[in-house]
């Protein structure tokens with residue numbers, strides 16, 4: 001089975017807008033209520049509430065005087081909210097995401113229908129009291145409709161994301177290399193396939209464009225407000241800005257294409273750029289260099305061919321861990337590009353060493369979730385950044401197994 005998502009614009013009537021607002025409101029209220037209950041439960045018992053336990057709260061709430069309006073909400077929408085919340089919790093505990101947030105009525109609003117949405121005469125028919133909503137569907141929707149997410153953007157656009165299931169096979173798991181990537185400021189990306197390390201810098205013309213942009217922006221700032229030349233300059237700056245952003249995208253597309261084309265998996269560090277942006281010197285460089293966009297490009301290109309993007313924990317000490325003996329040094333300031341391991345004496349290039357560690361850590365994950373684990377024999381647990389785990393694991397052997405090369409020791 002293949003899954004596809006099609007996004008279409010919706011044009012609800014005034015009446016439907018009111019009904020949608022009520023449904024958004026109920027789902028949002030339930031999310032916040034359930035999240036709060038989970039947090040309370042966690043404080044009291046050390047455990048959050050599961051999906052069944054949360055759904056079991058709904059019947060009483062629908063009868064209670066203060067919350068009886070919940071009964072008017074299509075019940076599958078509330079249950080989908082519960083599922084999304086418990087998934088968000090799981091992602092948090094598996095370190096894939098931050099802690100679930102309370103939802104505000106000022107943000108993007110969304111609800112999910114897990115089933116029963118139909119396409120009727122080119123429009124979208126929602127179950128419950130809302131009925132047929134006028135839609136602009138550009139291409140025919142293929143396959144069986146599964147989950148449909150209805151959202152309202154802050155600019156008041158209504159959208160439906162329609163997930164469908166189409167007959168056919170999932171792309172078979174891709175074959176090829178496993179790349180570990182260290183994203184950095186000195187080099188945009190340092191990549192290793194387990195054998196050699198390659199460094200990729202931002203292209204020179206991009207730096208030239210950027211310099212040009214900076215100069216023009218400074219000139220613009222000096223122009224008198226409201227003047228004609230300021231207006232002209234602003235348009236000029238916008239054009240240069242576009243050019244810079246286009247060539248950056250172009251670079252990111254080419255590099256991600258290259259890395260995806262001969263690999264089955266790519267491993268990167270989960271950057272949580274916001275956390276790093278606290279360091280002010282780094283802030284500008286990070287927001288300019290497009291790591292997030294790059295990771296997104298890798299993710300969708302890999303998904304298309306059945307490959308995998310693995311993001312590993314940001315607290316994993318990739319730079320400070322000796323990739324040879326797993327000794328962890330306590331300090332490594334940003335300007336130190338090379339170091340020698342005090343334990344085994346191996347000489348490390350900072351970024352190359354980090355890329356090797358990132359790759360090894362990602363391979364642990366791949367093995368932990370796949371059948372290759374049994375081939376390794378040893379205990380492989382998906383725990384990250386734990387020194388003791390890393391020290392005692394035969395990482396290199398595991399890497400060979402994942403790549404299909406016979407392992408030399410077991």
Ligand SMILES: [Zn+2]
Nearest residue numbers: 322325341344
């Ligand atoms: Zn060492």
